[in-house]
Amino acid sequence: MDNQQNLPQAAEIAIVGGGIVGCCVAYHLAKLGKTDIVLLEQGQLSCGTTRHAAGLVGQLRSNPAMTSLFRYSTQLYSELETETGPATGWTQTGSVTVARTDDRMTMLLRTAASARAQGVDVDVDVDVITPDAAKDKWPVMQVEDVKGGLWMPGDGKANPTDLTQSLAKGARMRGAQIA
Ligand SMILES: Cc1cc2nc3c(=O)[nH]c(=O)nc-3n(C[C@H](O)[C@H](O)[C@H](O)COP(=O)(O)OP(=O)(O)OC[C@H]3O[C@@H](n4cnc5c(N)ncnc54)[C@H](O)[C@@H]3O)c2cc1C
Structure with a gap:
């Protein structure tokens, strides 16, 4: 659908905005x-803030609900291209988070313990690593003042614009209209 003449007079569900959130809501409904x-998108799909996002997808969050949500996102992003066709740019790179103070390291350890304690519903892989191990993962990093870090092998990155298009296509394939 590409002009106002084709807009339906009524719909059970109207979603305003074709960024990652609007397209994701349309896809899941x-x-x-x-x-x-x-x-309904006033410009082009993903023409708003989504276009400017770096696309990093990290699963470790400060509360169980958010961690579950991001865990689900990594699964969805890894399967979406096969389902809908267009590339999403999803690459499972893993991620390194480092601490330069003891307090920050304590916070990382607590976050890792909390992720593990969330059990089978979340099942996030997370390893506590030394500064040298962090440097092995990303050799350009200077680690003299690093206390330690976390390695999350399941984290990755996606192209936010392509991801939005892919979700929109998945919604269209199931009958949703995008104007
Ligand atoms: C893969 C990925 C990784 C991300 N990682 C991070 C991260 O690490 N940290 C972080 O902080 N954020 C991250 N983000 C989030 C990102 O920075 C934005 O917050 C997010 O993309 C915003 O999406 P949105 O759909 O809410 O808004 P937008 O992309 O701005 O979409 C809103 C859309 O609504 C349309 N619109 C507005 N008003 C109207 C109207 N009246 N009628 C019709 N259309 C209208 C606009 O044109 C726009 O297209 C990530 C996003 C992605 C996709």
Whole structure:
């Protein structure tokens, strides 16, 4: 759909904004079986803030609900290209988070323990690593003042614009309309 003349008079669900959030909502509602969905974007899909995002996807968050959400995101992003066709730029690179103070290291250790304690629903792989191990992962890093860090092998990066298009295509494939 590409002009206002084709807009339906009514829809069960209207979503305003075709950034990653709007397209993701459309995709998941369509996946839940909703078909009478219209997503309205004033410009082009992902023309807003989404276009400027770096695309880093880290699973370790400060609370269980957010960690579950990001864990799900990494699974979805790794499968979406196969499902819808367009590339998403998803690459499972792993990530290194480092601490330069004892307090920050304590915070990282607590966050890692909390991620592990979240159990099978989350199942996040996280390793506590030494400064030298961090340097092995990213050799240009200066580690003289680093206390330690965390290695998250399941983290990665995606292209936010391509990801948005891919979610939009997945929504369209299930009957949603995008204007
Ligand atoms: C892979 C990925 C990784 C990310 N990583 C990080 C991160 O590490 N840290 C972080 O802080 N953030 C991250 N982000 C989030 C990112 O920075 C933005 O916060 C996010 O993309 C915003 O999405 P949005 O859909 O809410 O907003 P937008 O992308 O701004 O989309 C809103 C859309 O609504 C449209 N619109 C507005 N008003 C109207 C209207 N009246 N009628 C019709 N259309 C309208 C706009 O044109 C726009 O396209 C990440 C995002 C992605 C996709």
